[in-house]
Amino acid sequence: MSPTDAPADQALFELRDHPLLDGLNEPQRAAVTHAGAPLLVVAGAGSGKTRVLTRRIAWLINERKAHPGSILAITFTNKAAAEMKERVEDLVGKRARIMWVSTFHSACVRILRKEIDRVGFKSNFSIYDAADSKRLMTLVLRDLELDPKRYQPNAVLNWVSDQKNELRDAEDAAKEARNSFEEAYAKAFASYQRRLREANALDFDDLIMTTVHLLQAFPDVRENYRRRFRHVLVDEYQDTNHAQYSLIQQLCGASFEEGHQEAVEPSELMVVGDADQSIYAFRGADIRNILDFEQDFPDATTILLEQNYRSTQTILSAANSVIGNNRGRKPKRLWTDAGEGERIVGYVSDDEHDEARFVSEEIDKLTDDAGVRPADVAVFYRTNAQSRVFEEVFIRTGQPYKVVGGVRFYERREVRDALAYLRMLVNTADEISLRRVLNTPKRGIGERAEACIAALADRDRITFWEALTRAADAPGLATRSLKNIEAFVAMVQELQSMVEADERPDVILESVLERSGYLAELEASDDPQDGTRVENLAELVAVAREFAEDPQPGPSVDPAEVEAGTVAVGLGDFLERVALVADADQIPDAPDGDDSGVVTLMTLHTAKGLEFPVVFLTGLEDGVFPHQRSLGDQPELEEERRLAYVGLTRAQQRLYVSRALVRSAWGAPSHNPASRFLDELPVDLVDWRRTASEQTRWGRQDLSGGSTRLAIPTDAGRRNFSSAALRADAAAKAKPARDIPSLDPGDRVVHDSFGMGTVVAVEGVAEKSVASIDFGSEGVKRLLLRYAPVEKL
Ligand SMILES: Nc1ncnc2c1ncn2[C@@H]1O[C@H](COP(=O)(O)OP(=O)(O)OP(=O)(O)O)[C@@H](O)[C@H]1O
Numbered sequence: 001m002s003p004t005d006a007p008a009d010q011a012l013f014e015l016r017d018h019p020l021l022d023g024l025n026e027p028q029r030a031a032v033t034h035a036g037a038p039l040l041v042v043a044g045a046g047s048g049k050t051r052v053l054t055r056r057i058a059w060l061i062n063e064r065k066a067h068p069g070s071i072l073a074i075t076f077t078n079k080a081a082a083e084m085k086e087r088v089e090d091l092v093g094k095r096a097r098i099m100w101v102s103t104f105h106s107a108c109v110r111i112l113r114k115e116i117d118r119v120g121f122k123s124n125f126s127i128y129d130a131a132d133s134k135r136l137m138t139l140v141l142r143d144l145e146l147d148p149k150r151y152q153p154n155a156v157l158n159w160v161s162d163q164k165n166e167l168r169d170a171e172d173a174a175k176e177a178r179n180s181f182e183e184a185y186a187k188a189f190a191s192y193q194r195r196l197r198e199a200n201a202l203d204f205d206d207l208i209m210t211t212v213h214l215l216q217a218f219p220d221v222r223e224n225y226r227r228r229f230r231h232v233l234v235d236e237y238q239d240t241n242h243a244q245y246s247l248i249q250q251l252c253g254a255s256f257e258e259g260h261q262e263a264v265e266p267s268e269l270m271v272v273g274d275a276d277q278s279i280y281a282f283r284g285a286d287i288r289n290i291l292d293f294e295q296d297f298p299d300a301t302t303i304l305l306e307q308n309y310r311s312t313q314t315i316l317s318a319a320n321s322v323i324g325n326n327r328g329r330k331p332k333r334l335w336t337d338a339g340e341g342e343r344i345v346g347y348v349s350d351d352e353h354d355e356a357r358f359v360s361e362e363i364d365k366l367t368d369d370a371g372v373r374p375a376d377v378a379v380f381y382r383t384n385a386q387s388r389v390f391e392e393v394f395i396r397t398g399q400p401y402k403v404v405g406g407v408r409f410y411e412r413r414e415v416r417d418a419l420a421y422l423r424m425l426v427n428t429a430d431e432i433s434l435r436r437v438l439n440t441p442k443r444g445i446g447e448r449a450e451a452c453i454a455a456l457a458d459r460d461r462i463t464f465w466e467a468l469t470r471a472a473d474a475p476g477l478a479t480r481s482l483k484n485i486e487a488f489v490a491m492v493q494e495l496q497s498m499v500e501a502d503e504r505p506d507v508i509l510e511s512v513l514e515r516s517g518y519l520a521e522l523e524a525s526d527d528p529q530d531g532t533r534v535e536n537l538a539e540l541v542a543v544a545r546e547f548a549e550d551p552q553p554g555p556s557v558d559p560a561e562v563e564a565g566t567v568a569v570g571l572g573d574f575l576e577r578v579a580l581v582a583d584a585d586q587i588p589d590a591p592d593g594d595d596s597g598v599v600t601l602m603t604l605h606t607a608k609g610l611e612f613p614v615v616f617l618t619g620l621e622d623g624v625f626p627h628q629r630s631l632g633d634q635p636e637l638e639e640e641r642r643l644a645y646v647g648l649t650r651a652q653q654r655l656y657v658s659r660a661l662v663r664s665a666w667g668a669p670s671h672n673p674a675s676r677f678l679d680e681l682p683v684d685l686v687d688w689r690r691t692a693s694e695q696t697r698w699g700r701q702d703l704s705g706g707s708t709r710l711a712i713p714t715d716a717g718r719r720n721f722s723s724a725a726l727r728a729d730a731a732a733k734a735k736p737a738r739d740i741p742s743l744d745p746g747d748r749v750v751h752d753s754f755g756m757g758t759v760v761a762v763e764g765v766a767e768k769s770v771a772s773i774d775f776g777s778e779g780v781k782r783l784l785l786r787y788a789p790v791e792k793l
Pocket residue numbers: 023024025028043044045046047048049050051052274277308309310608609610611
């Protein structure tokens with residue numbers, strides 16, 4: 001029992017008119033004002049769980065006089081965290097700024113940057129994302145001489161991830177291996193961990209696992225955080241995995257840890273969630289965490305919320321009817337007084353193009369006749385690849401849109417290369433990053449030379465970087481390679497001195513791009529894709545500049561220190577920010593804050609927690625949604641159904657469901673039957689605009705008539721209308737790093753490497769201006785003028 005524990009009923013009675021309880025129903029108020037024992041709020045979608053959690057934070061600060069620094073709130077995405085923080089600030093003012101509102105990963109990074117030296121890492125550790133991890137695992141499997149057909153890096157990594165989510169290290173995994181296959185996996189796991197450690201790097205799962213191990217192993221660290229975080233609140237609790245669950249236990253001092261005499265009293269814990277919305281089992285999320293809460297915390301209080309404030313009765317009934325087909329769930333009585341609302345609209349299309357056209361036309365009608373703004377509309381699909389067709393139609397019709405997830409900016413090759421440069425500058429032990437850029441662009445350090453250096457590093461038990469600095473000792477290294485390596489080392493050291501001097505991240509990045517020759521190589525290329533790459537790099541510079549001009553410390557920096565003004569914001573913070581950008585965070589905001597003209601496209605997974613007045617749920621076909629993989633597997637099918645429930649319950653007023661009779665996947669058309677989830681919708685709630693039988697009558701004609709397929713590459717589309725364009729816009733607004741020559745067609749110029757040339761064309765303005773210049777025998781080059789060493793004659 002906490003000393004602050006007060007009789008809740010009485011508090012409620014006295015505070016009924018409190019402004020922080022405005023617009024809350026009785027059980028919501030009870031949750032906000034609850035004090036003491038662990039609190040579980042379980043409730044269906046749209047019942048105000050997130051709202052309650054946010055209000056509770058404000059309540060803790062204002063009424064319970066909790067210090068904002070003593071509050072830790074966990075959300076599922078960085079964006080959700082930012083919104084929650086903003087909301088609390090609105091309610092209680094600026095002092096809320098020093099709270100920790102973050103994702104599990106960000107909170108762990110913060111703790112680790114302070115404490116990780118205890119477990120033998122340096123505090124400037126790198127964070128490996130999926131692609132880095134895959135690269136490292138590929139090296140590991142090669143070293144272990146495992147047959148790449150039988151042991152695929154991704155499969156091994158998934159297995160390793162499962163182990164880590166269960167908090168099993170390589171040793172545990174080896175002990176528990178049941179067959180030779182798993183033994184090999186465990187070996188790869190051990191070797192992978194060893195190499196991560198050598199690189200002073202952690203992968204995503206390590207962030208959580210290492211924090212848990214650290215808190216378990218060092219009582220003083222644990223007590224320190226427990227003393228600090230007197231209140232822990234977790235949103236979307238149904239999607240926590242075992243490791244995250246243990247983290248919460250460690251941080252709160254869970255009451256069931258019998259036999260442990262802890263110096264610090266347990267913190268107050270509040271978790272909110274909905275078992276029906278658990279959609280991350282494939283990442284180890286465990287529904288039992290929510291189902292067993294009362295067993296795990298015997299003195300827990302549970303509050304149920306039953307009124308939905310988001311959707312119409314029609315939408316709610318549809319969602320309830322679908323989820324009702326899952327077995328072994330606790331039935332819920334979710335109701336709304338929003339009225340029946342519009343019927344659900346169903347549409348059977350000829351193919352995916354026709355489906356996209358239907359969606360687009362319907363959006364036009366809604367915006368013309370029904371007072372809907374494009375920003376009110378979301379289009380959901382099961383897999384990222386499905387966005388392409390919608391993008392094509394939106395580009396053609398000029399409907400601005402944004403894609404959440406998909407081919408992500410930070411996953412593009414050139415962006416990854418640039419970031420690898422930055423990362424190895426900050427952490428030279430980061431071998432994966434270092435080797436990635438060693439010969440990129442080509443500078444005469446080939447695979448043989450790299451192998452000689454690796455051998456030297458092995459022999460002398462030094463890092464790859466140290467071996468590079470001592471390349472002269474490497475047996476068998478050709479003189480020419482040695483020279484090239486020495487030049488590379490000199491360049492890196494020079495760039496490092498900028499990092500040490502706390503130069504701005506954008507300035508360092510620009511130097512990297514120029515000094516490394518990376519940009520020059522792209523600019524010299526005739527491949528039009530390289531032109532795009534140059535633009536993407538310009539955008540990355542713009543992102544770094546924005547960061548430098550509005551310095552926000554990386555997640556590892558305690559907001560309290562920022563308030564105190566004691567933190568320098570540097571390259572490390574920038575990299576951290578970039579590393580922790582998760583899929584769901586790719587919701588770009590318009591630069592001027594006016595997003596009202598933009599339709600949102602996203603996968604169902606990223607839609608969690610959000611709401612939109614109008615929702616299109618597309619691709620409802622067995623084999624697409626539910627996903628092919630789940631068709632023969634009951635638990636997986638139930639997870640797909642929960643995903644459908646998430647999708648349906650995002651809609652506030654209008655819901656559309658659609659499917660295509662023929663869909664091309666990997667170029668081959670497939671005829672998929674209707675999704676079983678469509679059959680699970682109550683018949684009388686759906687108004688079928690077009691059915692399968694009508695399609696056979698009209699379909700052919702439609703196909704030949706209107707379905708012109710566009711050859712617009714997806715990338716170009718994204719650049720036009722989505723996040724990249726917004727970033728580019730920011731780039732255009734930012735101050736140029738140097739004077740951009742103003743050129744017109746016909747102007748004569750001189751370029752440092754290509755010599756004299758004549759301008760053929762100029763596109764774009766300011767930072768984005770690109771000139772096509774004819775350099776005679778060197779050919780015509782497309783150059784980004786901001787960078788190109790061009791002078792007007
Ligand atoms: N008591 C209330 N009165 C009016 N509106 C409310 C009330 N409670 C919540 N809402 C509104 O209902 C909507 C859904 O609330 P919220 O997003 O908090 O639900 P949730 O339970 O977190 O949903 P999900 O399960 O999808 O995460 C929001 O627009 C919220 O502002």
